Amino acid sequence: MxxxxxxxxxxxxxxxxxxxxxxLAQLLGDRLVVVVNTGDDFEHLGLHISPDLDTVMYTLAGxxxxxxxxxxxxxxxTFMEQVARLGGPDWFRLGDRDIATHAIRTGRLRAGDTLTxxxxxxxxxxxxxxxxxxxxxxxxxxxxxxxxxxxxxxDYFVRLRCDVPVERxxxxxxxxxxxxxxxxxxxxxxxxxxxxxxxxNPYLSIDPILSVPAMRGWIKATGAPVIAVSPIVGGAxxxxxxxxxxxxxxxxxxxxxxxxxxxxxxxxLVIDTVDxxxxxxxxxxxxxxxxxxxVMRSIDDxxxxxxxxxxxxxxxxxxxx
Amino acid sequence: MxxxxxxxxxxxxxxxxxxxxxxLAQLLGDRLVVVVNTGDDFEHLGLHISPDLDTVMYTLAGxxxxxxxxxxxxxxxTFMEQVARLGGPDWFRLGDRDIATHAIRTGRLRAGDTLTxxxxxxxxxxxxxxxxxxxxxxxxxxxxxxxxxxxxxxDYFVRLRCDVPVERxxxxxxxxxxxxxxxxxxxxxxxxxxxxxxxxNPYLSIDPILSVPAMRGWIKATGAPVIAVSPIVGGAxxxxxxxxxxxxxxxxxxxxxxxxxxxxxxxxLVIDTVDxxxxxxxxxxxxxxxxxxxVMRSIDDxxxxxxxxxxxxxxxxxxxx
Numbered sequence: 001m002x003x004x005x006x007x008x009x010x011x012x013x014x015x016x017x018x019x020x021x022x023x024l025a026q027l028l029g030d031r032l033v034v035v036v037n038t039g040d041d042f043e044h045l046g047l048h049i050s051p052d053l054d055t056v057m058y059t060l061a062g063x064x065x066x067x068x069x070x071x072x073x074x075x076x077x078t079f080m081e082q083v084a085r086l087g088g089p090d091w092f093r094l095g096d097r098d099i100a101t102h103a104i105r106t107g108r109l110r111a112g113d114t115l116t117x118x119x120x121x122x123x124x125x126x127x128x129x130x131x132x133x134x135x136x137x138x139x140x141x142x143x144x145x146x147x148x149x150x151x152x153x154x155d156y157f158v159r160l161r162c163d164v165p166v167e168r169x170x171x172x173x174x175x176x177x178x179x180x181x182x183x184x185x186x187x188x189x190x191x192x193x194x195x196x197x198x199x200x201n202p203y204l205s206i207d208p209i210l211s212v213p214a215m216r217g218w219i220k221a222t223g224a225p226v227i228a229v230s231p232i233v234g235g236a237x238x239x240x241x242x243x244x245x246x247x248x249x250x251x252x253x254x255x256x257x258x259x260x261x262x263x264x265x266x267x268x269l270v271i272d273t274v275d276x277x278x279x280x281x282x283x284x285x286x287x288x289x290x291x292x293x294x295v296m297r298s299i300d301d302x303x304x305x306x307x308x309x310x311x312x313x314x315x316x317x318x319x320x321x
Numbered sequence: 322m323x324x325x326x327x328x329x330x331x332x333x334x335x336x337x338x339x340x341x342x343x344x345l346a347q348l349l350g351d352r353l354v355v356v357v358n359t360g361d362d363f364e365h366l367g368l369h370i371s372p373d374l375d376t377v378m379y380t381l382a383g384x385x386x387x388x389x390x391x392x393x394x395x396x397x398x399t400f401m402e403q404v405a406r407l408g409g410p411d412w413f414r415l416g417d418r419d420i421a422t423h424a425i426r427t428g429r430l431r432a433g434d435t436l437t438x439x440x441x442x443x444x445x446x447x448x449x450x451x452x453x454x455x456x457x458x459x460x461x462x463x464x465x466x467x468x469x470x471x472x473x474x475x476d477y478f479v480r481l482r483c484d485v486p487v488e489r490x491x492x493x494x495x496x497x498x499x500x501x502x503x504x505x506x507x508x509x510x511x512x513x514x515x516x517x518x519x520x521x522n523p524y525l526s527i528d529p530i531l532s533v534p535a536m537r538g539w540i541k542a543t544g545a546p547v548i549a550v551s552p553i554v555g556g557a558x559x560x561x562x563x564x565x566x567x568x569x570x571x572x573x574x575x576x577x578x579x580x581x582x583x584x585x586x587x588x589x590l591v592i593d594t595v596d597x598x599x600x601x602x603x604x605x606x607x608x609x610x611x612x613x614x615x616v617m618r619s620i621d622d623x624x625x626x627x628x629x630x631x632x633x634x635x636x637x638x639x640x641x642x
Contacts, residue, residue: 106367
């Protein structure tokens with residue numbers, strides 16, 4: 001379908017993003033670069049945990065726990081039971097095998113290695129041919145503002161199970177965060193052929209990536225067509241609190257709202273067949289639409305949606321010429 | 322045997338020290354304070370590991386792995402297998418349950434808690450009534466100097482299996498290390514009734530404790546009788562490289578050499594029946610001797626040796642009066 005050797009960049013957060021990234025990886029292999037949200041990263045039990053990097057990494061390696069939506073399949077919980085026995089914090093579950101990722105990462109970060117270099121080595125060990133890049137090697141921390149409180153992301157997402165209203169989001173450290181140097185280097189002859197915003201939560205997963213000051217400028221500078229896949233299908237999120245957050249922020253949860261959110265950045269939006277009736281509104285914003293099945297239930301669904309995205313990109317690019 | 326309510330302090334390193342500490346704990350309960358070597362502490366895979374604190378803690382909790390000499394009994398190794406699979410360092414073995422201790426400790430240290438406070442909470446969770454105190458809350462790092470190289474302790478002890486000659490030892494950070502404030506507070510009415518140097522390696526386990534500048538002065542200031550138990554029996558160490566190190570440092574491995582090493586600090590030395598012939602030499606140094614079986618094979622042996630130590634302390638104190 002695509003005979004170019006130029007790379008394709010996907011911006012991704014957790015589960016939904018990881019699924020499309022996996023579909024793209026099946027088609028593109030080492031031509032795929034996934035730029036991953038690190039706004040969810042945090043320190044817990046002394047370990048540096050990068051939930052979205054791990055979800056994408058485990059998904060592309062075929063070892064993710066599909067039922068759970070995080071962590072590894074076939075995991076054991078001996079560590080966690082002992083943490084509870086010792087009176088330690090057990091609200092964030094870490095499996096015995098999963099901790100190996102966090103411990104290796106933490107040890108190397110403390111020794112001065114970058115998250116980029118560590119992620120590359122972990123991916124190599126797991127046999128992943130696509131390139132996974134944290135959006136930045138500098139810390140950016142997504143913070144939820146609710147009822148006068150500033151909640152670190154995992155407190156909101158895991159400990160409180162998103163059960164407080166989001167009034168505002170901020171990305172602490174973003175102003176000083178440098179774009180991942182390997183992203184920044186994709187310019188000129190090395191510029192990607194296309195950029196895809198995966199169906200991740202626009203507020204919690206994609207906005208933190210876009211909060212890195214040089215990110216939007218880099219996207220423009222590549223001259224590459226940019227498409228997004230709507231994570232909102234039929235007014236609801238496939239998974240996670242995207243629709244709930246949109247309501248709390250007084251935004252109608254719809255594919256059209258996703259288009260409005262990304263207006264000025266994207267050339268096209270992939271929407272689900274059930275959202276066909278939004279297509280005209282979205283096109284009126286100057287954004288092309290591709291209507292297809294976007295719900296990824298099987299491994300094959302991931303590949304099918306990825307194929308649809310690549311075909312849509314060709315159409316978007318032709319239109320731009 | 323002992324009707325006082327005053328505390329007894331034991332100085333201890335790893336396995337041998339932990340066994341006698343356990344014997345003393347069986348007799349003394351919350352009257353026992355174990356001051357533990359932290360010169361072996363190190364950072365590994367992002368975790369702060371305190372091997373001697375853990376060995377004493379696990380031994381007193383009755384959950385130590387007796388065959389292995391470190392870690393927990395009935396341990397599983399899922400984490401370690403995954404570290405190896407991911408290409409991480411696997412020369413220092415960490416069991417799935419054991420990591421809970423390190424992770425809780427590391428998380429709290431990073432949050433600003435002291436090793437003393439963290440150890441107290443871990444001991445409480447494990448049902449230990451005796452008090453375990455790190456020698457200092459400041460970092461002291463035992464370093465082995467061999468053939469022009471300065472080896473961190475665990476590199477020497479675990480990675481190289483002690484298979485390089487020790488030319489010199491240093492205790493990095495010791496000059497600036499403050500005595501554990503809870504040790505320092507045991508003065509006047511709160512001074513301990515007696516101090517026991519456990520049969521730990523004098524060079525690798527007890528000397529680091531004594532390297533904390535205020536330690537020797539505190540011991541003197543308590544006015545308490547001080548005895549040691551020789552870790553050298555019949556010219557050899559029960560476990561570990563004590564005898565090997567003595568030879569490398571041109572010291573005859575013997576109970577008499579242990580007495581000479583501690584001269585000026587101890588009032589009495591407990592030696593094994595096989596070392597009876599050294600008693601006169603040791604007494605000539607002004608050090609009383611107690612000849613008894615010192616090899617602890619069973620849990621009961623620990624208690625028996627502890628009883629012998631307490632009886633010997635009574636005799637040493639009577640003599641001093």
